[in-house]
Amino acid sequence: MAVKEEKMEESKVGSEDSEEPRIGVFVCHCGHNIAGTVDVAKVANYAKDLPNVVKAEHYMFMCSKPGVQMVKDSIKELGVNRTVVASCSKNQHGRTFARAIAEEGINKHRHQQVNVREYCSWVHQKDKAKATEKALQLVEAGVNRARKLEDVETRRVQTTKAALVIGAGIAGLRASNDLAELGIPVFLVEKNSTIGGHMTQLNKTFPTLECPQCSISPLTNGVANHPLIELYTNAQIKSIEGSLGNFEVEIEIKPRYVKDNCTSCGECSLHCPVEVPSEWDKGMSMRNAIYKAYPQAIPATFVRDKKTCIECNTCINVCPVQAVDFSMQPETKTVKVGSIVVAVGYDEYDPTEIEPYHYGQDGYEDVITQLKLERMLSPTSLTNSEVLRPSDGKLPKSIVMIQCVGSRNEQVGNKYCTGVCCKFAIKNARIVKEMYPDTDVTVCYIDVRTPGLNFEEMYQSAQEVGVRFIRGRPSEIVKDPITGELKVIVEDTLSMTPLQLNADMVVLSAAMVPPKGIGPLGSKLKVLRSKEGFLKEFHIKMNPTLSSKGGIFLAGTIQGPKDISETVAHAGSAAALAAAPLVKGYIEKEMLVPSIDYDLCVNCGICKTICAPAAIDIDENGRPTVNEIACRSCGMCMPSCPTNAIQLINFTDDQLYDEIIAVSGGGAVCE
Amino acid sequence: MSNCEVPDEYVQERINNIVVFMCNECGQGSANTAGVARMAYDAAIRIIRVQCTGQVGPIQIMEALTNGADAVACVGCCLGACHFFNGNIISMHRIKLMKKVFKELGYSDEFVNQYTSRAAEGETAVGDFEDIIDRLTTAITEKGTIKDGC
Numbered sequence: 141m142a143v144k145e146e147k148m149e150e151s152k153v154g155s156e157d158s159e160e161p162r163i164g165v166f167v168c169h170c171g172h173n174i175a176g177t178v179d180v181a182k183v184a185n186y187a188k189d190l191p192n193v194v195k196a197e198h199y200m201f202m203c204s205k206p207g208v209q210m211v212k213d214s215i216k217e218l219g220v221n222r223t224v225v226a227s228c229s230k231n232q233h234g235r236t237f238a239r240a241i242a243e244e245g246i247n248k249h250r251h252q253q254v255n256v257r258e259y260c261s262w263v264h265q266k267d268k269a270k271a272t273e274k275a276l277q278l279v280e281a282g283v284n285r286a287r288k289l290e291d292v293e294t295r296r297v298q299t300t301k302a303a304l305v306i307g308a309g310i311a312g313l314r315a316s317n318d319l320a321e322l323g324i325p326v327f328l329v330e331k332n333s334t335i336g337g338h339m340t341q342l343n344k345t346f347p348t349l350e351c352p353q354c355s356i357s358p359l360t361n362g363v364a365n366h367p368l369i370e371l372y373t374n375a376q377i378k379s380i381e382g383s384l385g386n387f388e389v390e391i392e393i394k395p396r397y398v399k400d401n402c403t404s405c406g407e408c409s410l411h412c413p414v415e416v417p418s419e420w421d422k423g424m425s426m427r428n429a430i431y432k433a434y435p436q437a438i439p440a441t442f443v444r445d446k447k448t449c450i451e452c453n454t455c456i457n458v459c460p461v462q463a464v465d466f467s468m469q470p471e472t473k474t475v476k477v478g479s480i481v482v483a484v485g486y487d488e489y490d491p492t493e494i495e496p497y498h499y500g501q502d503g504y505e506d507v508i509t510q511l512k513l514e515r516m517l518s519p520t521s522l523t524n525s526e527v528l529r530p531s532d533g534k535l536p537k538s539i540v541m542i543q544c545v546g547s548r549n550e551q552v553g554n555k556y557c558t559g560v561c562c563k564f565a566i567k568n569a570r571i572v573k574e575m576y577p578d579t580d581v582t583v584c585y586i587d588v589r590t591p592g593l594n595f596e597e598m599y600q601s602a603q604e605v606g607v608r609f610i611r612g613r614p615s616e617i618v619k620d621p622i623t624g625e626l627k628v629i630v631e632d633t634l635s636m637t638p639l640q641l642n643a644d645m646v647v648l649s650a651a652m653v654p655p656k657g658i659g660p661l662g663s664k665l666k667v668l669r670s671k672e673g674f675l676k677e678f679h680i681k682m683n684p685t686l687s688s689k690g691g692i693f694l695a696g697t698i699q700g701p702k703d704i705s706e707t708v709a710h711a712g713s714a715a716a717l718a719a720a721p722l723v724k725g726y727i728e729k730e731m732l733v734p735s736i737d738y739d740l741c742v743n744c745g746i747c748k749t750i751c752a753p754a755a756i757d758i759d760e761n762g763r764p765t766v767n768e769i770a771c772r773s774c775g776m777c778m779p780s781c782p783t784n785a786i787q788l789i790n791f792t793d794d795q796l797y798d799e800i801i802a803v804s805g806g807g808a809v810c811e
Numbered sequence: 812m813s814n815c816e817v818p819d820e821y822v823q824e825r826i827n828n829i830v831v832f833m834c835n836e837c838g839q840g841s842a843n844t845a846g847v848a849r850m851a852y853d854a855a856i857r858i859i860r861v862q863c864t865g866q867v868g869p870i871q872i873m874e875a876l877t878n879g880a881d882a883v884a885c886v887g888c889c890l891g892a893c894h895f896f897n898g899n900i901i902s903m904h905r906i907k908l909m910k911k912v913f914k915e916l917g918y919s920d921e922f923v924n925q926y927t928s929r930a931a932e933g934e935t936a937v938g939d940f941e942d943i944i945d946r947l948t949t950a951i952t953e954k955g956t957i958k959d960g961c
Binding site: 229230231255257258259260262263264265266267270271273274277278281668750752753772773774775776778779780784788791793796797799800801803804805 | 827828830839840842843845846847849850851852854857858859860861862863865866867868869870871874875876878879880892895896897898901905
């Protein structure tokens with residue numbers, strides 16, 4: 141006890157010029173969670189005798205309203221100016237008490253949370269004596285730490301009122317539109333020459349069999365003509381600097397080689413001698429070297445594909461308005477934005493790596509993916525919406541659809557269920573069966589997953605029109621060497637019968653996978669990715685739209701597979717969250733930053749070399765200075781300083797020392 | 812000491828205070844996850860919250876050892892997953908240097924260690940704690956601890 145008395149004297153001497161610390165200690169029972177293992181009364185009694193402690197109590201549930209009121213009352217009645225609550229983790233209820241003391245006019249950083257539940261009572265349930273002894277030490281450490289806690293100011297940082305949206309698919313369009321409607325200028329960057337994304341490629345959307353072009357065109361038109369939205373097509377992100385509220389983004393815009401006065405008459409395309417498979421049409425039709433991806437494409441300006449162009453100059457000569465210009469150069473534009481929404485969407489899984497299905501191999505042209513079937517069925521298709529075999533152009537007498545190609549398959553590394561393949565396969569199966577009642581349509585599935593309103597009805601209606609469902613994942617697609625017919629080998633696992641299904645055409649329901657090129661973009665954004673390769677959300681339940689980095693939000697399938705309705709909802713949420721700091725005009729940052737004692741500083745600059753977010757700079761006098769906005773409060777600079785001149789507020793060597801002596805056995809006296 | 816049998820009670824008596832600096836992100840997260848899952852570990856473990864393991868320097872480690880800690884450890888995020896870019900790697904280098912210093916002073920370097928854990932997996936934190944205890948137990952039964960001057 142002699143040690144303690146000395147300490148008390150010391151603190152009294154030290155507190156003459158500043159206000160004396162008055163600490164309130166509250167020990168929570170948490171029902172039986174803590175009190176069942178730790179002797180809470182003993183802990184509270186022990187805390188009562190610690191220096192500067194003016195109140196020490198224990199209570200059933202500190203996080204309840206009476207518990208929080210107890211903390212508030214102690215401030216009002218006893219003039220407590222630092223609180224220690226020994227209960228659960230800081231993440232769980234630390235904020236509850238910090239907010240409570242802030243309501244009483246005390247800086248919230250003067251609250252010290254001691255975790256005696258997760259770190260003590262729950263993990264030492266068998267040894268109650270030792271758990272109590274540990275709790276005593278932990279509480280003493282908390283009190284020691286609380287004694288020297290300082291106020292941390294919360295500062296307002298002005299934000300740039302503009303947003304960047306990457307990707308102009310349905311998610312990007314929705315987010316751009318929502319942001320612009322809130323009065324925020326938007327820079328919309330699209331990699332391709334047209335906007336609309338995958339949704340424009342579809343024939344019908346489930347479950348209502350609506351035309352996706354009709355659904356999306358008001359949005360594409362609205363975004364393209366919105367006064368607050370600046371659209372960059374054929375553009376990519378070059379670099380991203382800055383942090384939440386103030387980003388600086390470099391955008392690289394590739395030339396279209398057609399000027400904006402293009403009237404979209406199509407003369408150039410008509411005379412172009414080059415023909416290559418259309419990327420937008422999934423190779424189901426051809427396009428020219430100067431082209432427009434599809435009739436309703438926005439922007440309607442034609443685009444020249446420099447890679448395939450033979451530079452015959454025909455298009456320049458035939459253009460009635462002289463819009464074609466081969467001399468256009470790529471340009472780089474730098475924009476300043478406050479929030480970034482990433483909506484780069486997905487890619488359809490490429491089934492070539494599943495060898496037994498022979499997708500993309502010679503002689504297996506009739507094995508296609510669902511997206512290709514969508515293109516075949518669509519009103520603008522080369523086949524006039526007829527389903528025809530790609531190999532010979534005949535009407536298939538039997539179509540087999542294979543589910544879970546690339547999803548629920550650990551052999552290709554995708555364990556997840558894409559969740560929408562069942563729905564679009566059923567939709568397409570039903571459409572095909574209704575068009576050609578004589579054609580056998582079979583769906584080979586592992587499980588049919590059709591949750592949600594109207595989807596089960598869609599499944600049943602497909603069964604009613606005569607679509608056959610077989611439970612089993614096909615092992616192989618083989619080709620009869622004599623007749624050249626395809627056969628799908630599958631076991632019907634419900635009746636335990638091995639089957640060989642004749643298939644004139646096989647449609648693979650390929651998974652949704654992260655888009656190509658997400659790696660470089662992710663590293664420019666400096667956000668984390670999930671193990672499947674999608675960008676990782678901050679919290680799957682509570683914040684599925686924020687990325688791992690503040691100010692960068694995820695919209696749509698870049699976070700994980702989604703259908704269109706989910707994507708639109710997700711994008712709306714991302715837009716609302718991205719808009720919040722911009723509409724408010726500022727963000728609040730806690731100034732938990734290091735301060736430099738220039739009397740001790742020897743201007744060696746080691747702290748600058750170790751600072752990862754580059755928040756420490758050397759000023760013109762050779763002295764290091766801290767950029768308080770860029771600082772991320774890691775404290776890495778502290779041990780690097782040879783003279784201990786740089787100290788992170790509330791984590792100073794002095795404060796940590798007090799905590800360390802309490803828990804390392806030197807300071808605590810346990811009877 | 813290695814020839815004679817050391818009773819478990821003696822070992823238990825000798826392990827009292829192990830100071831573990833855990834970072835605010837994965838370190839704390841994994842210990843919380845372990846707590847929620849009620850994964851039991853030795854009661855000698857005392858956790859101190861720091862912002863990042865990169866914040867812990869020789870001063871803190873020596874303070875803990877001189878004030879009676881049996882061992883000191885830093886637990887950070889997995890390598891490459893530091894929430895502050897590279898604090899765990901910097902801490903690893905520091906601990907390596909600390910070990911070197913201890914060796915040159917003639918002490919064992921088993922009492923200062925750097926570990927990593929994953930917030931989603933409480934097992935990782937408990938595994939780290941068990942390793943600290945294992946090293947201490949071996950030291951007590953065979954060579955002697957840092958308190959014995961070994």
